[in-house]
Amino acid sequence: QVQLVESGGGLVQAGGSLRLSCAASGSIFSINVLGWYRQSPGKQRELVATITSGGITNYADSVKGRFTISRDNAKNTVYLQMNSLNPEDTAVYYCNARITRITSVGPRSYDYWGQGTQVTVSS
Secondary structure, three states, rough: OOEEEEEEEEEEEOOOOOEEEEEEEEOOOOOEEEEEEEEEEOOOOOOEEEOOOOOOEEEEOOOOOOOOEEHHHHOEEEEEEEEOOOOOHHHEEEEEEEEEEOOOOOEEEEEEEOOEEEEEEEE
């Protein structure tokens, strides 16, 4: 099995910063795309940022220039540095990983989600 464990959420004032971390563990052959998504009450889950195994990044327009996604392949960990936070960034943030595992029928890729971490930005 595979587990994604997130940390780093909390309460911060507008203009402040937070750094989220997500560590993957378990039966992992390789980790392909890692990403962060968020969901606010009454809204659908939305993409925040993704990063490929080669380091190519993609950001939602709403966070470009403020958030930075990075990964440490040796630690199977992805980070999200969030700067200049505003109340609209308040949400539960979820880590997502596309992971390849070796199964009895060969390598297979699966999507995994973390449990979510609350980020609250006060005005």
